[in-house]
Amino acid sequence: MVKGPRIETREQVMFYDTDAAGVVHNISYLRFIEKNRTLLGSELGLDYKEMSGSGIYGAVLRIEIDYRRPGRLGEDLQVSGWLEEVKKVKFWCGFEIHRTEDNELLVASRQELALVKMPEGKPTRLPADWKKYI
Amino acid sequence: MVKGPRIETREQVMFYDTDAAGVVHNISYLRFIEKNRTLLGSELGLDYKEMSGSGIYGAVLRIEIDYRRPGRLGEDLQVSGWLEEVKKVKFWCGFEIHRTEDNELLVASRQELALVKMPEGKPTRLPADWKKYI
């Protein structure tokens, strides 16, 4: 793991996060993680409010996600995110989601991203000052 | 109701459409309706594949939706959509969602839309040949 910011966000499980099996639907966790990842990006200098202007967006290249235990309606969840690896044009972030009440690990994920210039979709170099994270 | 095309689409209720109460979540029906509305728009000459190019999009101004009976996991649903009223820059569409098995009405909705030029968000006149629907 590289040195860098660690972002903590919180979610309370809503009805729209759950499914008829009575648990949090697997797709909902990816929204929880995206919110955390967006704030992590802001912390790293990728202000997504400016993305529309610059046309440079963080594009997800690969997601690996493990579902360990089910979350349930009304539970408070703690989402943690950090920078895990930095290469020239790609980087990995790591995430964990714990149930707040008993600190049980529900979900772990790793996601590889790149900065791309839209609408061409061309990858661009990561910010120079990210060298400190390599 | 004006004369015009009537669009029928089908949905099979997936886990991600349901919630922990064991029924289709109220928000999911709006996705079902949007798909129908998009095809209705295509039928009326609003080709949404060309929207990105022209920058003219169908913007939803108002939604009224009544939930009559709950849909459930795995059910087949029939979505019907039609043009209900045409004004100068605004128009209303009507929708109904029936459970295919017993033709029970689950949801009824009316939606007011306008064509707007993005990114300014400025309303534009409806296509001239829509006069036949007034």
Place this chain on the structure above:
Amino acid sequence: MVKGPRIETREQVMFYDTDAAGVVHNISYLRFIEKNRTLLGSELGLDYKEMSGSGIYGAVLRIEIDYRRPGRLGEDLQVSGWLEEVKKVKFWCGFEIHRTEDNELLVASRQELALVKMPEGKPTRLPADWKKYI
């Protein structure tokens, strides 16, 4: 409007809330409102963490929603919710979503709900102490 609690929640517009027209998708606002409505319900004594146990859920009967101005990526939104009308087995809630930066009203909504016993879907009387809101 009846007397009762007023709930304020905040949202920051994420990528998954937006669509290819560059604005917040109309369906996303309904998630923002549902979160507010859930907290409003808790304030009114409808603890949704206990709903799974009792089998009594707040069911949405009707939604009316007006889209006044478009929200955009990265904006901070303020969601307000309140109890608007209380009948024997049904009640209406009101909601407004403002852009925090300039207090512009983006969305207004009214939603009619009832408490229903699942899985039968049978309506149940509202809590006795809600009489004070009539």
Place this chain on the structure above:
Amino acid sequence: MVKGPRIETREQVMFYDTDAAGVVHNISYLRFIEKNRTLLGSELGLDYKEMSGSGIYGAVLRIEIDYRRPGRLGEDLQVSGWLEEVKKVKFWCGFEIHRTEDNELLVASRQELALVKMPEGKPTRLPADWKKYI
């Protein structure tokens, strides 16, 4: 890859599938895949309409997904799904999503699942006749 059914489903990219970067949002592909996976499960004897009755659900344990090229509004997508590996209580499915027009591969995914008895979340043995896929 094991021998077994191969499921093909189609999606047309709707506004709610896209985001402000002008492309299909990474989370939307997981809905496309879930629909395919559900039909694959039906083909394999896991009738999800009966799941509510039996309380046995297909639970996702791990998702790996690679985003190769961006999909866009209005495009027709072809989703393919198949059984990739069968163990005693776990199995892997494979998925690919191609753009119909030019057969370009947009997304590839592998997903590990198990059958679990809810609400306990206890894993159950896979159907005996799946031995033929091992």
